[in-house]
Amino acid sequence: MAVKDRMSGNEAVAYAMKQINPDVMGAFPITPSTEIPQYFSKYIADGEVDTDFVAVESEHSAMSTCIGAAAAGARAITATSSAGLAFMWELLYVAASARLPITMAVVNRALTGPININNDHSDSMGCRDTGWIQIYAETNQEVYDNYIQAMPISEYLRLPIMICQDGFITSHAVENIELLDDADVKGFVGEYEPESYLLKKDATLAVGPYGVSPYYMEIKKAQAEAMKSAKARIVEVGEAYGRLSGRSYGMIEEYMMDDAEVAAVVIGSSAGTGKSAVDDLREQGVKAGLVKVRVFRPFPREELIKALSGTKAVAVMDKCEGFSACGGPLFAETRSALYDAAERPLMVNYVYGLGGRDVTIDTFDEIFAELMDMAKTGETGETYRHIGVRDSEDEER
């Protein structure tokens, strides 16, 4: 029997960790993810789990601990944010190339420069090319659900996985949540049983060898193929989770997209705000829709082509500045995916919400108004835009 409760996103992740009872956690506190190891430490201290908690001196060591533990045959987890994730950088590649299925809870926060503790996606977007699966959540319920799906995805594929949520917005806000039974979670997640691991009796195994030029590219190709095969597994696990919980998950979520003429593409908690804006516009007779990208790695190319092909104008929203001087990463990849579509909508980028800048229904109203104008005139104008930023050239100032 599932139980209804109310929890912050951090508490929900720690609770899922408790229900799974993994073998090793290596973690170092950083805002806004600190509460995850904090809550989890209490579960350890109270004897509710028998996880070995390795208190390290940095995130570099936290990820190294996970790599060592996973290579040894343990189910290893960690949690981090922002600069902590940046400090793990070189080890992220090591974990992925050694094909170690580590589960990391990422509580998204801006990267320093200037220092800022609030939400945007620059931390996990920065490491989008490290070879980790990335799944993002809109709500506390989703981050809980995504965490329970993480290991059945990651361990099957032998690819590490990030379960991301928006710092403070979901990590610290308390929402109603439906929690699964411990037994159901244990049954769904199962035991970690790798084929080969360093502590296996009589095993002779070397992990992470030097990859000279005649081998390096073949190793990377194998990794790329594993990521290509990830989508089928993610969808399979998302459907199985739906049968268990009543909440199914796929690569993307389409909201009012069947007949949509204008659409926003968004990642994370802002999708909820966007859906409210879509509801209001639908009442006014505007055919607005929204696509929430749940899985960013692997990138949902076919799903986005299918969802967006019939629309007239699309706004891709990046909670991350990529400094490409022509748009953020979600825009670049979404527009690239749509290049293969027979019918391509007009497409513009909005960089928004950096460093915790508010995103409201008004923000979406403004975006949809501009999309409707684009659909009418057939002109995109400047494709690389920032919204919610003070600008001296703004006529309304």
Place this chain on the structure above:
Amino acid sequence: MVSAKDINEQSTWQELTPGAEIYEPATSKMVNTGEWRVLTPFFNSNKCRQCLLCVPFCPDMSIPVADGKRGKTDLMHCKGCGICAKVCKFGAITMKLEAK
């Protein structure tokens, strides 16, 4: 499981192991890691007193020992670092260019 002897520079990406794992010990014996050596240790057995100090100092375990006596340096794995020549108290090892 794939054996290291079956992996070579013609192997396809499908033929490699996941994460390039290696499932057996001592596979470096099959690899010529001495090919980039510049200087080579030349051993003079007349000067050698068989103190065996060079053996533990060799970072590549390239000096074999049998019956309490050191043998010829394993030049397939010796990288020519010269530590053996440096630690030898009797001048029995000299680092020189190999004749081409």
